[in-house]
Amino acid sequence: MLIRPKAGILDPQGVAVERALPALGFSGVANVNVGRLVELDLEDPEQLQAMCEKLLANPLVEDYEVQLLEESGHAGGNGRGS
Amino acid sequence: MKFGVLQFPGSCDEVDALQAARRVGDAELLWHGDESLQGVDAIVIPGGFSYGDYLRAGAIARFAPAMESVIAFAADGGLVLGICNGFQVLCEARLLPGALLVNANRRFTCRQVELEVVNGDTPFTRAYTAGTRLSIPAKHSWGRFHAEQRTLQAMEDGGQVVLRYAPGHNFNGSARDIAGVCNERGNVFGLMPHPEHAIDELTGGSADGIKIFESMRTSVSDPAAA
Numbered sequence: 001m002l003i004r005p006k007a008g009i010l011d012p013q014g015v016a017v018e019r020a021l022p023a024l025g026f027s028g029v030a031n032v033n034v035g036r037l038v039e040l041d042l043e044d045p046e047q048l049q050a051m052c053e054k055l056l057a058n059p060l061v062e063d064y065e066v067q068l069l070e071e072s073g074h075a076g077g078n079g080r081g082s
Numbered sequence: 083m084k085f086g087v088l089q090f091p092g093s094c095d096e097v098d099a100l101q102a103a104r105r106v107g108d109a110e111l112l113w114h115g116d117e118s119l120q121g122v123d124a125i126v127i128p129g130g131f132s133y134g135d136y137l138r139a140g141a142i143a144r145f146a147p148a149m150e151s152v153i154a155f156a157a158d159g160g161l162v163l164g165i166c167n168g169f170q171v172l173c174e175a176r177l178l179p180g181a182l183l184v185n186a187n188r189r190f191t192c193r194q195v196e197l198e199v200v201n202g203d204t205p206f207t208r209a210y211t212a213g214t215r216l217s218i219p220a221k222h223s224w225g226r227f228h229a230e231q232r233t234l235q236a237m238e239d240g241g242q243v244v245l246r247y248a249p250g251h252n253f254n255g256s257a258r259d260i261a262g263v264c265n266e267r268g269n270v271f272g273l274m275p276h277p278e279h280a281i282d283e284l285t286g287g288s289a290d291g292i293k294i295f296e297s298m299r300t301s302v303s304d305p306a307a308a
Contacts, residue, residue, distance in 0.1 A: 009228060010255065012188040055145070058138055058174070061181045061228060 004035030127168030169272030186255025
């Protein structure tokens with residue numbers, strides 16, 4: 001699950017990174033937002049949305065995106081976004 | 083009148099909360115893992131870092147067994163005060179509107195702040211009059227109150243904005259300088275600054291905070307006047 005601050009809400013971490021990058025010589029950087037990544041194994045992906053709504057994200061201030069990967073021990077984990 | 087101070091793993095201000103409550107009544111510590119609220123008359127959720135504040139401040143504490151009882155207690159009209167981390171827990175539990183985000187200055191900040199009482203008619207602020215200035219310590223990293231514009235307007239119209247940071251004191255970047263809010267019904271109240279640390283001139287910079295606890299005692303003993 002990728003969880004990020006909703007558009008329009010001040011993200012102080014993003015602002016700090018956006019200021020730091022030009023200081024290191026990287027130019028043309030804008031709109032930096034810092035979110036978080038939650039990785040987990042589970043049997044029933046149907047539960048993912050409820051997990052995000054109830055605990056992993058705060059829908060009042062965060063957007064989330066679920067990415068399903070097949071078991072990484074097998075065919076190399078093809079991503080299919082949803 | 084008995085206050086129950088709800089302690090989570092990682093709470094750190096429960097002792098001061100008990101001390102403040104005991105200045106005006108009886109108080110006992112409640113444990114997050116117990117469903118029973120031991121028949122107390124009002125709940126205080128103190129400051130700290132419940133469950134390490136992992137994920138988001140208050141996010142995991144909201145699902146503690148005691149919180150289910152607090153939600154039911156609030157639904158029955160019981161008084162619930164959330165201070166700092168307690169405010170964050172109440173927002174996560176949706177007992178209060180909005181959310182608390184990382185301070186706009188990105189820093190943990192500990193300082194005395196000046197507040198203005200916006201609504202002196204709540205069960206938590208009846209010992210003050212609207213317009214009164216309070217001097218109370220604040221100490222947090224995640225205290226920037228946020229809600230959608232529509233929600234903010236409804237809160238202003240409904241008297242749910244209870245405390246504001248005085249001009250120049252909104253160090254965390256809260257929307258509309260909001261420092262403390264109540265629910266629509268007025269029986270759940272949360273604030274980021276710490277009234278329980280301001281009950282004594284010697285240690286708290288003022289004794290301005292004690293009237294929150296006095297207001298609660300009066301409201302419990304005489305609900306009709308609230």
